Amino acid sequence: MTVHLVGAGPGDPELISVRGARLLASADVVVHDRLARPLLPLAAPGAEIVDVGKSPGSAPVPQSEINRILVEAGRRYACVVRLKGGDPLVFGRGAEEAAALAAAGVPFDVVPGISSVLAAPAAAGVPVTVRGTSRSFTVLTGHEDPELIPLAWWEALVTLGGTIVVLMGASNIAGIADRLCSAGMPAATPVAAVHAATTPAQHVHRSTLDRIGAIPVPSPATIVIGDVAAIDLRSVPGV
Ligand SMILES: C[S@@+](CC[C@H](N)C(=O)[O-])C[C@H]1O[C@@H](n2cnc3c(N)ncnc32)[C@H](O)[C@@H]1O
Structure with a gap:
């Protein structure tokens, strides 16, 4: 019961x-x-x-x-x-x-x-926090139309710094990236989109904020935005 x-x-x-x-x-x-x-x-x-x-x-x-x-x-x-x-x-x-x-x-x-919040970055070799690089991570739903969320909210997110992890954002990633750029995040900020993490279909798309929108990212995907997204622990010798 x-x-x-x-x-x-x-x-x-x-x-x-x-x-x-x-x-x-x-x-x-x-x-x-x-x-x-x-x-x-x-x-x-x-x-x-x-x-x-x-x-x-x-x-x-x-x-x-x-x-x-x-x-x-x-x-x-x-x-x-x-x-x-x-x-x-x-x-x-x-x-x-x-x-x-x-x-x-x-x-x-x-x-x-x-949660895929943690499992997807880990499977791609991306640490969501790294001492001296990112002291926090913020998890967002990417399901809502990013244009309908006030720019001030995106600016607050950029001011906070740290890593951004987006769930349910595969189809809105271009809009999310645009809003973050408009809010002042550098265009060259690294992005890692992890599709089907921990399954045989896992694929990691690495890009930057100004380019990720042009890459088709299939769902389900967890998207990591921030300096840590340039890291791949799987390719660090000895790790
Ligand atoms: C409705 S949400 C549910 C999230 C779930 N409760 C969790 O904790 O992972 C579904 C979203 O989770 C993410 N997701 C779930 N499984 C995933 C996987 N294997 N690889 C990447 N992202 C995944 C995707 O962003 C997907 O759109």
Whole structure:
């Protein structure tokens, strides 16, 4: 009678937590997103699998319907896993699902996952902080139209300094880069766009702020902007 909101990690099935894998192997029902599909072989053979993920070109399952499925499954089964890409509470609408379960009186808990915020830069050999280079990192959604966000907000971001990590920004990267340039970020600022991190399809596109918009970056991608994006620890001798 518990719904476990489990972070699946960024894609590589070895990057789910031990607790997440144990719950997945014992769940009666697994309700999963598209980016969590590589983890499904870890589910018990008899488990009911419910795919609520968005596929390119297909209509997404409304969030209200996902909430309803979770509440119903939580009332009927002993162990329900809601498997979400990365961490369930990072741009994943996990908070809305938790609120729906709480409102319905269905017990739930949250099993954190390795977010693509950290996994994608790491897989590309990019450290998000480096002493003397970047003392902070800021995580943004790239889903909103960058033109509709006031320039003062972009200027505040540039003034803050540090590394910028953009999720859901593949299709808006040209606009995001334009806004950052308009806000005073140097055109030569390094950018690393990491596609499908930790999966066999992983690809890293390296560029600069004034050029990244011309490079087609397929989704899913995590985009790292800042001086650290020029680093590739994988090519440093001895590392
Ligand atoms: C709806 S958000 C969910 C984020 C997720 N909760 C997390 O913590 O990673 C989906 C976005 O995460 C990023 N993402 C997820 N998996 C990724 C991967 N394997 N490689 C690069 N970026 C990924 C992309 O920016 C994608 O558009």
